[in-house]
Amino acid sequence: MNVKSIMCPNCAAPLEMEATQSHVTCPYCSVTSELKKVSELIEHFMLPVSYDIDQIKTELVGDILKHPGTPEDLHKSLQFSKIDLKFYPYFIVTVHLRTEYKGNGEYATFSSRYKSGYRRISTHLKPEQGVFDDTREFIIYSAEDVQNDLINFEISTRGKRYFQALEAEKVNADVNSSIFNLDQAKEEAIRNMREIHKGLMMKELAQILEVRDEPEVKGVYLLHIPFYFLEFKVGKKEYKATMDAATGRTVITQVPRETSYWVQIGVLTTLFGGIGIAGIFFAVQQIALLGYFSIFGAIAGLVFAIRTLQLGLKSRYRETQRKKR
Amino acid sequence: MSLVKEYQCPHCNAPMDVNPEDAIFNCVSCGQAVLSDGSEFKDHYILKNTLNRTKIHEIVKDFIKKKGFMRGIKGYKITNITPTLTPFWVVTSDAYTHFVGYLRYSETKTRTVGSGKNRRTVTEHVTVYRPIDQEIREKRADVLLGRRGSSIYGYDKVRDIVRSEFSTAIPFNHDHLVGTEKEFDYLSSEIDLDAANQLGKTVVFDNHRARAQKACTKVFDCATQLTYTGTYFVHAPVWQVEYVFKDETYRIAILGSSGRIILGEIPVTTRFRMIFLTLTFLALGAAGAGSWFGRYEVYVPIIAGIVAAVIGFFTLKNTFKPKSVVD
Numbered sequence: 011m012n013v014k015s016i017m018c019p020n021c022a023a024p025l026e027m028e029a030t031q032s033h034v035t036c037p038y039c040s041v042t043s044e045l046k047k048v049s050e051l052i053e054h055f056m057l058p059v060s061y062d063i064d065q066i067k068t069e070l071v072g073d074i075l076k077h078p079g080t081p082e083d084l085h086k087s088l089q090f091s092k093i094d095l096k097f098y099p100y101f102i103v104t105v106h107l108r109t110e111y112k113g114n115g116e117y118a119t120f121s122s123r124y125k126s127g128y129r130r131i132s133t134h135l136k137p138e139q140g141v142f143d144d145t146r147e148f149i150i151y152s153a154e155d156v157q158n159d160l161i162n163f164e165i166s167t168r169g170k171r172y173f174q175a176l177e178a179e180k181v182n183a184d185v186n187s188s189i190f191n192l193d194q195a196k197e198e199a200i201r202n203m204r205e206i207h208k209g210l211m212m213k214e215l216a217q218i219l220e221v222r223d224e225p226e227v228k229g230v231y232l233l234h235i236p237f238y239f240l241e242f243k244v245g246k247k248e249y250k251a252t253m254d255a256a257t258g259r260t261v262i263t264q265v266p267r268e269t270s271y272w273v274q275i276g277v278l279t280t281l282f283g284g285i286g287i288a289g290i291f292f293a294v295q296q297i298a299l300l301g302y303f304s305i306f307g308a309i310a311g312l313v314f315a316i317r318t319l320q321l322g323l324k325s326r327y328r329e330t331q332r333k334k335r
Numbered sequence: 336m337s338l339v340k341e342y343q344c345p346h347c348n349a350p351m352d353v354n355p356e357d358a359i360f361n362c363v364s365c366g367q368a369v370l371s372d373g374s375e376f377k378d379h380y381i382l383k384n385t386l387n388r389t390k391i392h393e394i395v396k397d398f399i400k401k402k403g404f405m406r407g408i409k410g411y412k413i414t415n416i417t418p419t420l421t422p423f424w425v426v427t428s429d430a431y432t433h434f435v436g437y438l439r440y441s442e443t444k445t446r447t448v449g450s451g452k453n454r455r456t457v458t459e460h461v462t463v464y465r466p467i468d469q470e471i472r473e474k475r476a477d478v479l480l481g482r483r484g485s486s487i488y489g490y491d492k493v494r495d496i497v498r499s500e501f502s503t504a505i506p507f508n509h510d511h512l513v514g515t516e517k518e519f520d521y522l523s524s525e526i527d528l529d530a531a532n533q534l535g536k537t538v539v540f541d542n543h544r545a546r547a548q549k550a551c552t553k554v555f556d557c558a559t560q561l562t563y564t565g566t567y568f569v570h571a572p573v574w575q576v577e578y579v580f581k582d583e584t585y586r587i588a589i590l591g592s593s594g595r596i597i598l599g600e601i602p603v604t605t606r607f608r609m610i611f612l613t614l615t616f617l618a619l620g621a622a623g624a625g626s627w628f629g630r631y632e633v634y635v636p637i638i639a640g641i642v643a644a645v646i647g648f649f650t651l652k653n654t655f656k657p658k659s660v661v662d
Contacts, residue, residue, distance in 0.1 A: 072583040076657035078608055085582065106533060117555050118437055120466055127465035131437065140558065144540060145533035167482065168522075210544075213554060228530055285619075301630030302637075309640030310619055314647045321655040 018043065033172035042172070053231035055170040056097065057256035059181045063093060066238055069258040070251055073327065079271025081244060091248065092241035095255060097178055097234040098160055099188035101150040102167065103199035104230070109207045109223040112139040113215040135216055142207050145228060148199040149332075152188040152232075159252060159262045164332045165235060166257050173234060183236060192230065200225040237261065260329040275322035279315050286311025378565070380504035382497070382592035384418070384519070384572035391416055391574055394594055395587060399601065402661050407606045408580055415577035418591065420570045422481030422524040423497050426535030427566065432471040432543040432559040436551030437464050467551050471543055474564070476501060477535045481524030481568070492662050493597045496590055497571050503592065504569050519572060528566055536561055573597070585658065601659040611653040618646040 018025055018036040025034050035042045061069065071084045081087055115138030120128035151161045171177075178185050190198060203225065211218055236255035241248060244266040251263035289307025292300055386394070392413060399408055442461045449455055478494045478501075526534070540559050547557045572591030577584050580602045587599035622643035629635030 069584070073657070075581075075583050076603065078605075078655060104530065115555060116553075117435070118464075118466070120437075120464055124461065124463055125442070127438075127440075127463035129461065129463065131439075131464040138556070144537040145530065146537055147534070213544075214556065228533075302633045302635070303627055303630035304636075305633070306623060306626035306636035306640040306643075309637065310622060310643040310647070313640075313644035314615070314619065314651070317648055317651045321651055324655070327657065 035172070035174060037176065054173040054234075055167075055231055056173045056177065056234040057167075057170055057236060058177065059095065059183065059236045059255045060169070061238075061253075061255050061258045063090070063238075066240075066253050066255065066258060070240070070242075070253060070260065070263060073260045073329065074263060074265055077265050077267075077327065079267045079274065081266065081268050084244065084266075087244055089243045090240055091243050092239075094239040095181060095183040095236060096239065097183055097185040097236050098157075099152045099186060100165060100233045100235060101152050101188070101190060101195040101199070102147065102229075102231050102233060103150060103195060104145060104147045104228040105196075105199045105203045106145040106226045106228050107142070107200070107203045107207060107223055108226075109142045109204075109211070109221060110139070111142075111211050111215065111218060111222075112137070112220040113211070114138065114217040114219065115215045138215060140214060142210055146203060146206065148202050150190070150195055150198050150202075152190045152195060153186045154189050155186075157252075159328070160237065162331050163254070163261050164330045165233075166254075166259075167233060169256065170233060173232075178234075178236075181236075185234060188232060195232075196227045196230060199227065199230075260327065262326055262328050264325055265327055275318065278318045279322070282311050282315035282318060284311070286313075286315055378567045379507040379570075380501075380567055381420070381507045381570045382500060382504050382572060382590075384591035386572075386574060386589070386591045386594055388416060390594065391576060391589065394589055394596070395576055395578060398587065398596055398599055402599070402659075403601050405607070405610060406602065406604045408602060408604065411578050411580040413576060413578045414584070415575075417520065417575045418518055419520040419522060419573050419575065421493075421573045422522055423494075423569045423571055424479045424481055424524070424526060424531035424535070425497070425501050425567045425569055426475075426477045426479065426532060426538075427564045428475050428477070428535070428539060429562045429564055430471070430473055430475050430539050430543065430559060431561075432547065432557065434467070434469060434471075434543075434547035434551070434554055434557040436467045436547070436554040436556075438467055438550070439464055439552040469547075469550065471546060475539055477538045479526070479531055479534055479538070481526050481531075482522065493571070493573065493588070493590065496593075496595055496597060497569065500571075500590070500592055501567075501569065504567075507568075507570060521570075524568060528568075531568075532563060532566055535566070596662060598660060598662050601661060603653075603656055603658055608654050611650045615647050615650040615654065618643050618650065622646075 018039065018041065021036060021039040021041070023036055023038045025036060033042055067088065067090070068085075071088055074080050075082075075084055114135040116133050117136055118131050118133045120131055122129035149165060153160070175185070188195070204223065207223070211221070238251075238253040238255050240251045240253065242251065243249070247266065249264040249266055252261040253259070253263075254261055285307050286309075289304045289309070289311055292304035293302075293308055297304075395413060399411065440463055442463055443458060444461050445456050445458050447454060447456050476498055478498045480490060480494070524531075539561055543559050544554075544557050547554050574589040574591055576587040576589065578587070579585075583602065585600040585602060588597040589595070590597055622639040626636035626639035629639075
């Protein structure tokens, strides 16, 4: 990490900071200073680690215990075998894009009147032009290792502070540097925005002939969010979990279950599956007394069995996920 | 000194530990409220809080009694109550959209042909194209959260509620921060007026285009025009409540102006699971009995099977889910 030092303007204490850091709070006199000539000035924030490992354990165990068939003494029996605390970078970029387009759009002529509509349609092309002009916000995950759970995680930016390398050191956390610099992050957001406008254009036009756009970044900041990467043991088995250290939410966790739970799932599946298979068997045999009754068994039994397996075998839990646009 | 700018209270010169969350700072030494850019919001409103901690306890009790029906939730404990003044922008506008396209649908047509012995009915499917040329003209009030890149618990829901309660908002006064709403965490907006208008416009565009696409099989043209009729900054009091039941934490968000539940989590108890598992078997049994009596008609068992499958799909989901989220 690129570190540099300055002197606190208030009490002259030496302060160390990252090259991209824009604000620094002096640990001695608690004066916040803004640095005006940074190599590239990014508004760089961090979320504090508000949950220590004991609190995060309570949150994790609480979330796991909400599932059926989990060991009730989990508060005692869960043992962490590995604890990693890492800060991950996200860029939050607001982009305004004005796109002027020219091309050929479709229109239709109708013939053969039928009630309130027509029987025949023929589509033609005609020159069309227009403008899309809007502003959207993008959250860009910018760490080197691709973790889908972190990319899709619905982040919270509440409680953010100016980034201080010292604070991360205090909690022994690694800071993953952003793979994008400021310009690349802006480019990435603009590219996303262009994709959206392209999608809109495809809806308006059949052929795109000319596109002119003016992107403008209305605001951008870099946010480092702390996550716990945990490995834990329940009994002899190993499980993994990722937790948000700022809000205590579960990014993803594997759910340990008791043996009795698997027995119950097994019994239910066998029962429903049995009904389904028996239904198919008798339907093929075509026994007169049963009529078409076996068809019912085949449909209901198999659907129930598949649903039981689908829900019962679900071994991961995510508390919240970002909605896809 | 040109390299570094210090944050100091303009009133008493005390050093300030600046939180980037705030557009309004309260000095720890003298209580002076400081705006980061020195200007004031002209259209700044607040939904007045009417709740206190005692009332919150009552609302939560009521909520669990009503929504937790048959779950046997006894002995829950409220562990955390955080009141927050959450910032919203309300962008009001006159929106006009003109869209052109067509709707394709098929109609079944029956007619009688022939005569005498050859007389019969013929059924045929006709594909019909209906040209669509419509307008959407409406007054809108779009609500945006005044924070960037963030969401709050129950955000989609709170947006609708704020829209419906906006008419009861009163002008914001700094006394609120030191007076009745003193215990509230105060969040200020990270979005300025211009950005709020722009984002609001995008919401209207997307909404109208979605409606045009719903009305047509294919949209040829869709153009929206927008006239802003006023943009307001509104603070809404939101009470975030955490309660513990059997060592597990659940959350409820309550709007402080009307006491409405924005979103709440309810435990799924063993009793709840058993009820739904029983319902699963009842559905299977009832549909099975039904199809036994109609077993000589092929469609009865098929329909009964599908009905049971659909019911089972949901009852089984309730049997296995970790918690309920209700509003």
